[in-house]
Amino acid sequence: MSILVNRANIAFLINIFLVLFLKTDQEVESPIAYLAVIVFAEVLFLVKYIKDRRKSAIDIAFITFLFLGIWESAYKLGFTHPVLVPAPENVFYVFIEQKELMLAGVVSSLVLLAWGVGLAVILGVFLGLFTGWIPRLREAVVPIANVISPIPPLVYTPYVVAVMPTFKIASIFVIFSAVFWPTFQTMIARVSGMDPKIIQSAKVMNVSTPKMLFQVILPYTLPDIIGGLPGTLRGAFLCLTGAELLGATSGLGYFVKKFSDYADYTNVIAGIVLMGIVVTIIDVLVKKLESSLIKWK
Incomplete structure (x- = not known):
């Protein structure tokens, strides 16, 4: 499987798309911190995969990005309570705010x-x-x-x-x-x-x-x-x-x-x-x- 075309990288790109282009009426903070987390996770995955060539690295990255994508979609589409399950952008923006x-x-x-x-x-x-x-x-x-x-x-x-x-x-x-x-x-x-x-x-x-x-x-x-x-x-x-x-x-x-x-x-x-x-x-x-x-x- 190509290092550029695999389910982990596809899930990464989908997450970027959801953050930048999926609109919502809910309150969402600046996505800078959250985007930095996603990009950092992708870099870690690429480094690990290039170093070890283990398929488990793809699986771990895919599961991580899948979870983040579901979380992002559920919040922006209104499937979750905005107070109990806040947007991932809001959660990671706390790392800047606090x-x-x-x-x-x-x-x-x-x-x-x-x-x-x-x-x-x-x-x-x-x-x-x-x-x-x-x-x-x-x-x-x-x-x-x-x-x-x-x-x-x-x-x-x-x-x-x-x-x-x-x-x-x-x-x-x-x-x-x-x-x-x-x-x-x-x-x-x-x-x-x-x-x-x-x-x-x-x-x-x-x-x-x-x-x-x-x-x-x-x-x-x-x-x-x-x-x-x-x-x-x-x-x-x-x-x-x-x-x-x-x-x-x-x-x-x-x-x-x-x-x-x-x-x-x-x-x-x-x-x-x-x-x-x-x-x-x-x-x-x-x-x-x-x-x-x-x-x-």
């Missing part, structure tokens, strides 16, 4: 996420390393961890927000809880489940305990820890936005809550889209980090 508030929200959320995830990963890795290495400690701690870890942090988020001295500390604690237990338990499982031949080989070479832990076992377990970070980060981000819906004065969750209180669903949907963009970028960066740092996997 850019300062959105940027402040992204920065606020990422700072809290970095603190919570950073502390959780560091403590989860090192405590899991020692717990997994010492059998008696492992037998005592694992049953306790198995009881605590299944409790979703969102369940106790309202309580934590209420009792902690500041919202930032409460948010960091919630994020920490979402990331620490999976990291801690994964680390224990990997250390205790290591191939005994690796341990025996190191002992034959008279490797000391500190070197065994930090030069043999830690590099062995890191690929699984970093490989599981994208899923863990998604859970942490979910907990963070849940906390921000309750008591924040900034952040992505606060942005959505602020405008939902006034039934301004154009801004609400824009905030939800922004969350998806931020999570996607974090996923991509973590995978890049894994491929660049973990070369011995």
